[in-house]
Amino acid sequence: EPEVTQTPSHQVTQMGQEVILRCVPISNHLYFYWYRQILGQKVEFLVSFYNNEISEKSEIFDDQFSVERPDGSNFTLKIRSTKLEDSAMYFCASSAGPGVGTDTQYFGPGTRLTVL
Amino acid sequence: AQKVTQAQTEISVVEKEDVTLDCVYETRDTTYYLFWYKQPPSGELVFLIRRNSFDEQNEISGRYSWNFQKSTSSFNFTITASQVVDSAVYFCALSEAGGRRALTFGSGTRLQVQP
Numbered sequence: 001e002p003e004v005t006q007t008p009s010h011q012v013t014q015m016g017q018e019v020i021l022r023c024v025p026i027s028n029h030l031y032f033y034w035y036r037q038i039l040g041q042k043v044e045f046l047v048s049f050y051n052n053e054i055s056e057k058s059e060i061f062d063d064q065f066s067v068e069r070p071d072g073s074n075f076t077l078k079i080r081s082t083k084l085e086d087s088a089m090y091f092c093a094s095s096a097g098p099g100v101g102t103d104t105q106y107f108g109p110g111t112r113l114t115v116l
Numbered sequence: 117a118q119k120v121t122q123a124q125t126e127i128s129v130v131e132k133e134d135v136t137l138d139c140v141y142e143t144r145d146t147t148y149y150l151f152w153y154k155q156p157p158s159g160e161l162v163f164l165i166r167r168n169s170f171d172e173q174n175e176i177s178g179r180y181s182w183n184f185q186k187s188t189s190s191f192n193f194t195i196t197a198s199q200v201v202d203s204a205v206y207f208c209a210l211s212e213a214g215g216r217r218a219l220t221f222g223s224g225t226r227l228q229v230q231p
Contacts, residue, residue: 031217043161043207045218056218091161095217103149103217107161 002026004108006092012114013082021077021111023092032075033093033105034067036060043091049075082115089113118143120210122222129198130230137193137225139208145169147213150184150191155205155224167191198229
């Protein structure tokens with residue numbers, strides 16, 4: 001069964017450093033998403049991406065964040081200058097399309113980001 | 117603005133008991149979608165079910181069943197004859213139609229099934 005994959009599973013970085021989190025969505029999916037979950041809290045939407053551009057973003061997704069689909073398979077989240085409060089689990093998700101039954105979002109296993 | 121409330125923070129049951137996880141939502145849209153996801157101790161988010169706002173038919177899948185009631189804005193999830201493997205955090209989520217697909221999650225209910 002196709003699945004979303006994410007690398008690395010755990011990333012440790014120093015405050016102020018840049019990190020890139022990588023995701024490979026399900027191959028025939030068109031919509032891509034990033035969410036984050038601070039330890040013990042709810043899952044929060046960051047950004048959605050379709051047709052090579054951001055279609056929606058939350059207030060969390062400020063100028064330090066950016067997303068990119070550098071090739072036909074990868075979808076990345078870059079955090080330019082990490083802060084302590086960026087420590088969280090970051091989930092990538094993808095969905096097939098906007099139609100009924102095809103917009104279910106399937107999540108990857110997550111990347112745990114620890115900022116020291 | 118949309119909101120999802122899962123009032124039960126943690127539930128503990130003994131194996132083989134039935135358990136219901138509550139979910140109450142708020143939205144101004146007339147067309148929306150409701151979801152349940154499971155987050156086992158390993159941390160991934162596993163899709164369980166999707167429901168459209170225009171389909172109030174309840175659904176059963178094995179030991180799992182879902183009760184969707186628009187009149188009370190609730191989408192409750194029942195596990196029959198719970199098992200230890202059901203131990204996880206369960207999230208209810210909502211997305212609205214009209215091109216906005218961001219999921220709004222509830223705060224989750226941690227279910228512990230004791231042997």
